[in-house]
Each structure stands twice: as C-alpha cells, then as structure tokens.
Amino acid sequence: MRDVRGQTHAKRALEIAAAGGHNLLFIGPPGAGKSMLANRLLGILPPLQDDEALETCAIHSLNGGFTLARWRQRPFRAPHHTASAVALVGGGSQPRPGEISLAHHGVLFLDELPEFDRHVLEVLREPLETGSVVISRAARQAEFPARFQLIAAMNPCPCGYLGDQSGRCHCSEDRVRAYRARLSGPLLDRIDMHVEVPAVPRALLLSRPSPDGDDSRTIQRRVQAARDRALARSGCPNHALTNKQVDAYCVLDEDGRALLEQSIERLGLSARAYHRILKVARTIGDLAGVERPSAEHLSEAIQYRRLDRQPIIQAATQF
Numbered sequence: 001m002r003d004v005r006g007q008t009h010a011k012r013a014l015e016i017a018a019a020g021g022h023n024l025l026f027i028g029p030p031g032a033g034k035s036m037l038a039n040r041l042l043g044i045l046p047p048l049q050d051d052e053a054l055e056t057c058a059i060h061s062l063n064g065g066f067t068l069a070r071w072r073q074r075p076f077r078a079p080h081h082t083a084s085a086v087a088l089v090g091g092g093s094q095p096r097p098g099e100i101s102l103a104h105h106g107v108l109f110l111d112e113l114p115e116f117d118r119h120v121l122e123v124l125r126e127p128l129e130t131g132s133v134v135i136s137r138a139a140r141q142a143e144f145p146a147r148f149q150l151i152a153a154m155n156p157c158p159c160g161y162l163g164d165q166s167g168r169c170h171c172s173e174d175r176v177r178a179y180r181a182r183l184s185g186p187l188l189d190r191i192d193m194h195v196e197v198p199a200v201p202r203a204l205l206l207s208r209p210s211p212d213g214d215d216s217r218t219i220q221r222r223v224q225a226a227r228d229r230a231l232a233r234s235g236c237p238n239h240a241l242t243n244k245q246v247d248a249y250c251v252l253d254e255d256g257r258a259l260l261e262q263s264i265e266r267l268g269l270s271a272r273a274y275h276r277i278l279k280v281a282r283t284i285g286d287l288a289g290v291e292r293p294s295a296e297h298l299s300e301a302i303q304y305r306r307l308d309r310q311p312i313i314q315a316a317t318q319f
C-alpha cells in the first residue's frame, strides 16, 4: 500500500472494504491507479483460515491450477472484459469452476466493468447474493462455491477523461449516460461502495514522499481487529448482514440518526442504498472501535456512494 502515492481517499476506502468484506467499484480516468489499488487488497485482507485454505485449494485442484506455493494465499482473479459467461461462472459438458469460483475466499477484479457483455454481468447477480453457483447440464449438475469479494473499476465516461482540467473529454451527455447505463441497477445494488479515484497531479506525485502512508501489514492489523469485532457481534463480516441484522446491529448514535434522516431526504436514497450505507458505517465504526457509529462515520459512508449522488454531468467537475 505504501507504493501507491496520493489517493488517500481511495486507500482508506480499500481498508474499509477489506474490513467489512464490502464489494467496491473504483471510478476514475486511465492511469489513476485503480488496478494498482485493487491488486493491493490481498495484502491487507486477514489471513485465510484452515478450512478456507482447504476449500480454495480443492477448487484450484479441479482446474489443475493448484501449486504448493499458493497454499494459504487468497486467490486474485482478473478476467478480461471479453471473457464469456462460461469462463466467468463455470460450465462445460463436464462442469468446471469459472473465475468466480476460482476467486472463492479471494478477490475477483473486473477492470473496465461497462465493457463486459451485459449478459455476462447479469449471471454474476445470483452468486453475488448466494455465494455459490449451480451449473446445470443435461448430463449432470454441479454446484461450486463462489464467495468472492468483487472489486470493479470503470472510467467516468467512454474516453475516460470526463472532468479532466485539460478539457480533453468531448463525450456528449448522451454517450456518458449510455455508458453508465450498461451497468444494470441490480448489479450496482450489490456493490456497497463506489469510490472516485481522480488522476494524481504530477506535482503532487513529486511532492509526496515515497513510500507513502501506512504499510500493508499495519493496515492488515487494523482490518483484522475490525473484522474480529464484527464476527464477535453478528457472526459474519458486515457485508453479509441481512436487512434485519442491519436494523439490529447498525444502530447509530443520536447525531448519526439525525444526519441519516436529513440525508435520505436530500439525496433521495433508495431503501437498498440505505442498508448499504448503514453496513459501511458499521464497518467504519468497527475500525474506530466504537459501540455505535457516529454522524462522522455515517457521512464518510455516504461519500462512498458516488453513483447515488447528483446526475453525472453536474458532478463532472469533481472527477
């Protein structure tokens, strides 16, 4: 994580995603460091438990892809946007696991998310909900586990430079809208956090010390402590809380509740967005080690819902 210079906001978001197991979408221009950040997630996630390591190893053995050097390592899979639905979720006459199962207990990174075939993205919806995938063929049926953390990345517009100060983006409002519309609402609904990754100005890069910020090991310790709090409270990481559990466990303090009411009115948040925000606020509270998330924790969680806020063109200057 110290290799990533600048991007304090995105690094913080990644730490929260690691602690709560939240799915996350990075939005930013080419070269801003979205892939580099996604690659760093493995280094800050808690180590694999014995049973998790065995499951991961078993799935990779099915594809002949297991080597001893990978024992106890969380998998990181990054299929290209031209990948077929079968490559992604599995299939074949003798059903084999796809990328989502090979990413079991690890990270699935989908770069250039809107470039994936829409049908391919649709088949992700169910496994994202259930943590497994059933492949039915005439001859036989197979079920593979697929409990992965999704990290996705996209440009803010087709050319990638919407809002860039150089004014090099000439994408029309319609083109930007069409580009965004390639991601279906139900898929976005399963992503707890949308985070901007702006281009880092050269001057800032040069002025930042290298290495920059906390190292992965230090962050991993904070992540582990936060996750332990969540497990002790509800028996699962915060991303997996049901709506009922959110009501029971993500209770804000008084100021937090007042802010939430205001925000629902002002931002017009959907019920789904509301639950996602509370889960992320709960994780931020766990990182801070508090009983009840405060207004400060809630407002940080709201910042990570970029796509719920103002229409994209008005917001362009912020990218």
Ligand SMILES: [Zn+2]
Pocket (backbone or CB within 6 Å): 157, 158, 159, 160, 161, 162, 169, 170, 171
């Ligand atoms: Zn553009």
